[in-house]
Amino acid sequence: MAQNKVNDNRAWIGVLPVLLIVAFSGVIPLMTVVNYSVQDILDFNTRFFVGLEWYRETLADPRFVDAFLRQIGFSAAVLLVEIPLGIVIARGMPSDGLRASLLLVLLATPLLIPWNVVGTIWQIYARPDIGLLGVTLNELGIAFNYTSEPLHAWMTLLAMDIWHWTSLVALLAFAGLTSVPAACYQAAELDGASKWQMFRYVELPRLKGVLVIAVLLRLMDSFMIYTEPFVLTGGGPGNTTTFLSQYLATMAVGQFDLGPAAAFSVIYFLFILLFSWLFYTSVMRNEDES
Amino acid sequence: MSRRSRISRWVLLGYCVYLILPLYWLLTMALRSNADIAGTFELLPSSPTLANFAEILTNPVWYQGFANSLSYVVLNTLISVSVALPAAYVFSRYRFLGDRQLFFWLLTNRMAPPAVFLLPFFQLYSSIGLFDTPLAVALAHCLFTVPLSVWILEGFMSGVPTEIDDMARIDGHSFWFFFTRIFLPINRSAIGVTVFFCFMFSWVELLLARTLTGSEAKPIVVVMTRTVSASGMDWGVLAAAGVFTVLPGILVVWFVRQHLVKGFVLGRV
């Protein structure tokens, strides 16, 4: 991968367009946020510098902590199901041919549906009055109603996220598996390895790289989830399914409490930054190894 | 990959069913009128109608929404890819001051939670008069799609041997000629994969698209979240709109399907 690169600082010209766009889209807004996070803004002209006051308040705010804990619970549950499931699905896929193409399209489809539509699809699907799932469950005797029962809401959200994102893990794992040369399987076969040993010693090491990426991507993206739960449950019943992004969005846009909202944003971003640093170092380490 | 265990294949089958069911249900809803939906519950629509689809195609609120969404997605893809190509080329061919740090910083932008940017984006785009335009959404999405594009393109480009650059130079071609006529065609798959991911991000996003638009450039995702009429949710029309939003995705995947696996193989998603 790292071939004979030439040392040349004039190369900066190539990255200039990218820098401009991302600076415009990212840096300036971010600075604004950080700016707000350390100020008390009563109105446009009246603002006071308050230092880390908002940060302290946010971290101590029980609603923030609740949303944070809920978020962790959700992300953990999501990972526990999607990662193993994705791997198993990938192992079940044919490597090429028309069937493989059709399967790829089917698996990729949920990834390309607007997130609100995902929420809408599951609304239509899970409602106890008109939904296939909802009606079926009620017919089977379960008083299923995700709008009034917190547990049902959680289960439906999980089911929806699994429906939405497992494909990503599966596709990544599939790509990892296709990179295993046939000779490796053959050698293991001649060595007398069992099916489990083949998975553990031939496939899993190859999957390590893509799995790390899959885990971190799902962890980060599930941590930022907003649209789907918003459409499906609106954060309810009550606030039992209000995760971090929604809480922030409500604060920032709805309540116009700029200072605390900004502080929240920064804290949120710092967590993500931590994850992305882990992501980057592990990917770089994987590439150096190969 | 010659070893497909029985369990894996059954799980795959089961998951396919799991995937198809809600989509099937969406389709049936789209083919029934609201009264029909509220009235009877049936697995197969007994009196299907295309009225909902007609509504989408004839009502300006709906088709304008689609047009708006498509315009910012296309804009975003164009901007992202054009801006990312030179950057990726440079990252793959040259070492320069601060290149690794720059690359990492770019990545962090992909990881930024959109919610964090709601407020500043709103103010920023309002202040420069871009509020409520597709361009605003396209640019806002660039925060995420540009780093992603650079990331993907660089991965592919690193695999193209530098001998090609040298040969072109020796043959006396200008850089522009080399880049557009030789280098880009070689990286066709990479560009295909990048387009796919730009589309994937921009088409699906709601939060920013909603925040940065008002009534002029209202994207379809917003139109759908606000579809509540006096008689309650317009499920039929909503489902039809949903079907229309799923179709572009399927088309895009089908066209780039060979490049897709290659893109995932690099693991750079």
Place this chain on the structure above:
Amino acid sequence: MARIRLDGVGFTYLGADAATLAPLSMDISHGEAFSLLGASGAGKTTLLNLLSGILQPTRGRIYFDDVDVTGLPGRARHLAQVFQFPVLYQSMTVGENLAFPLTTRGLNRNPADIALRVKAVAEELNIEGILNRGANGISLFEKQLVAIGRALVRPDVSMVLLDEPLTAVEPSVKWRLRQTLKQAQRDLGVTMVYVTHDQTEALTFAERVAVLADGEILQTGSPEDVYQNPTHEFVGHFLGSPGMNFLPVAELPETLRHRLKHQGDPERLGFRPESAKLSAAGAFDLTGVVSSRRILGTQQGDVISMYGLQCGDHSVFVRSSASQVVGDPVSIDLRHWVGFRNGIRVGRHGAE
């Protein structure tokens, strides 16, 4: 170790009109170093896959020690294979890689015995120093040695198949790998079948070579045999660098033609560059003009050159210590030649 016998084995791919492998028979002795030599497309990969059990022959039967293994999968044939690139278990150490085939079959689960065997094989291949290193961090050369070691480690292995094992290794150490392999084969008495397109590898490694072309075994014999006395023109042409020279008998001088008539009556005469001697014009009947000269080196004070000669319309190469200049007329003394008719050997002369 096993004695491998192929009896009329042929293979045709499903839906193909022509057979990839014509029915062939082969007999590899217990503990023999055997090489399958052929160009790409000659069918050696197919033959390899038939031996390893990936493919089932469409005709004929395969025997390991007189046991019919034709229907058995590779796993049951107790063989091992070394591939073109090092195939290792990346997550294990070198030692664990070597021990793996021993642990899977429950043959001798005693860890002490396993460790002993691993050590013995490692010492044979000179890799006992890296036994504790991770399989990923060693050089390509060492990786391939580990792969070879894994093939040798099982005491009950019937044969080791090697599919162009030097391909991935750095050119500078190819010869070292070849040496190690040959030594190990001899020390351990392992039946090895070495498949390659490189004649140097085949001729230096094997006790017997089978030359494969277009799905047929053209000739099987010792390296000297196939090199000096090819039974087919193709074999003569394929082996040697440069390959055998061929001259149509009809264009040879009368005296030679007359003699050849009684020595098999060949159409074409084949001789190797080193099987001819150059002299001044007039000394011998076959004449030519020097068209090129490439100095190869010196040997005991003499300068050895490869001369390109023009004999009528044909160009031949002769390796000689004589000193000639481009344009010189010379005569050629054929010390050892092979006569061919329709591509098949019909006669030969000389022993070298």
